[in-house]
Amino acid sequence: MNNKKYSVTVAGGGSTFTPGIVLMLLENMDRFPIRSIKFYDNDAKRQETVAKACEIYLKENAPEIEFAYTTDPETAFTDIDFVLAHIRVGKYAMREKDEKIPLKYGVLGQETCGPGGIAYGMRSIGGVIEILDYMEQYSPDAWMLNYSNPAAIVAEATRRLRPDSKILNICDMPIDLEEKMAHMCGLKSRKEMQVGYYGLNHFGWWHKIHDKDGNDLMPQIKEHVAVNGFADALSDTNQHVDASWRETFTKVKDVYAVDPSTIPNTYLKYYLYPDYVVEHSNKEYTRANEVIDGREKHVFGICNDIIEKGTSKGVEGFEADAHATYIVDLACALAENTNERFLLIVENEGAIENFDRTAMVEIPCIVGRNGYEKICQGAIPQFQKGLMEQQVSVEKLTVEAWIEGNYNKLWQAITLSKTVPSARVAKLILDDLIEANKEYWPELH
Template structure:
């Protein structure tokens, strides 16, 4: 088995390597190829050396190769994992800061920041898919690159590649819910449905007993149900009880927009945006990775975010390889799973995964209290994908105007001009 990792110089790679080592008794990997761009040479060499030390310590006969040749990495791969960031953390910092100039939330995967990241990323992922179709047409593409839902939908609509979008939010929500309910994660059954970074837990059961109200009460009392990169604004108990579903951590940007915007502005002024904070964290991380005696994933990686990434990615690969029919929450084409949404859009939903890939568990019609927000955000995503592929500025303007964070078409126009100008080096489709 050959696994190609595009964005191999990422600080997340050691967690991925750890996951492969821990699952060695379930499936055999022969070769891991870490590929990156020339600008990421130093990081790739540092991460690659650590990966080789980790494999050597494990005693597994796995070959680890580093390359800047993407086609070489993709050729004859069984799985291609994508975890790249077009423009790096500098581009992310712009995605976070530019919206704040217009009193709009700046976040890397949702809102105008997610729009900017999508229009930079989608043309690149489509180029990668063209290479997969030519050099490894039977490979599975496991996409972890954000905004994962939009990137996966673009692949689904414009290529013939077998793609599954992956996010670590659902598995983290399940782990946190298990901690709050004081049960083992394997004993907890949660049904997820919605969109990437807009997914809801709609059912929570332990041993056949409904635990949704218990979980809501404990979260409202202050128990943690959040990601490291998101301000921990407390949920209102009456709101959660009325909703009768658990919003994911990213829902705070939609349901507590005023509070989150104030916090973002203060943080940007005092501590820097999340990207600027991550730059500092990554500098220390890569210094740690450079230690020639280090041969395990360092605990400091937890500060970077992305917890349980390897758990999500490697367990998904395990289900495909072993045909174990385990349940995973992934990004897949709707195809009637949620009747409120078009068949050809990508949703995030609980699926049974076997050797043929993910089989979505039927959700049924979403209730109005959930459906309204999902419909609006999905319209934004569809317009963003079309703009990213075509370079149509009219579609781009409509996408931003449709986004819940943007208060008017006037603000959308100003944001679009600013984002296109700032990102012009990565947006040839808009500057033909």
């Protein structure tokens, strides 16, 4: 390990996840020493609340770290080594529309899946590209670790529009699920497992899982998943404990039953059981409302408490996002050349041998100072291949629609989604989404 200290910019400084990221960085200073943390957000008021609370915490616990928050790109992105990007263009008010507009037409409303995910992607592309351009302008040697959703659409957009940029697109959901699987096997951490995985983001399957000694863990995990999905590994300390998440983790048993040779990602329930999801959705109170009334109020309440008291001492609930340590793991791999394995969203180029070479697939990769090397997953079964070909076409058409301002391609994208029953319904949803997203989408023609 070298003696360098790193400078990090958190893009999305006003996010409710930002305090947990900061505290997680502090907990890992022994292996990833920090000299500077900067927040960047285009919503100054929202960011200020989070930033002032974090500033107080940093002064009390790590006064040697320089801290700043800003809405100025030059200030935010000058002299940095890493950008941690988790932006939400339109915030939760637009997420609520993403979820409720499709439900009007009997189609599931979800943050990253179906028409809602497409709408969110159309907002996210410009924001992520803008941040990437700022980084390259002011700190051309920096890396951007992007976990802004919907990661699949964003990754396809960066492949098309910024193919040579130093960006890694990542997702925390497989990390969370691997921790649950490790728990099922009595292991301390997912890092004690080696996995084979293929798919698209929020659309994938584990096909091999071994422990460090090479023992096959799939049979043991399958026993749990067949009965209770991932609910076996839930506890009150898990990040996702809302009723909607508990139901999602349990529903995996039905997704698993469709192909018991693999272990599925939770999000596949939206594509394989969309009718079930709609039947169990409250059109008036969706996941966005849960977050607004839950996490939003909780985190901002804690931040305001710290600001009012002028100290973080004695304030409960200000804690590290423990499972987000994968972000530090990834930064360390790039900075310290650790050659650790990660699931990344990368251009296929034959890693899945019987699938579109230009698709942005989620597969294991080895990461070091010079970037990543893909680990080939071989040929995949016809069932998964068919589903993935349909979904990757949705993602590619969405990005093409954004680049070209093409109405028909976005209509095609929504029509192709396995969550949508017909082109007629797709058009009704699209026209409502266009009206709702006037401030955020490019003009379509």
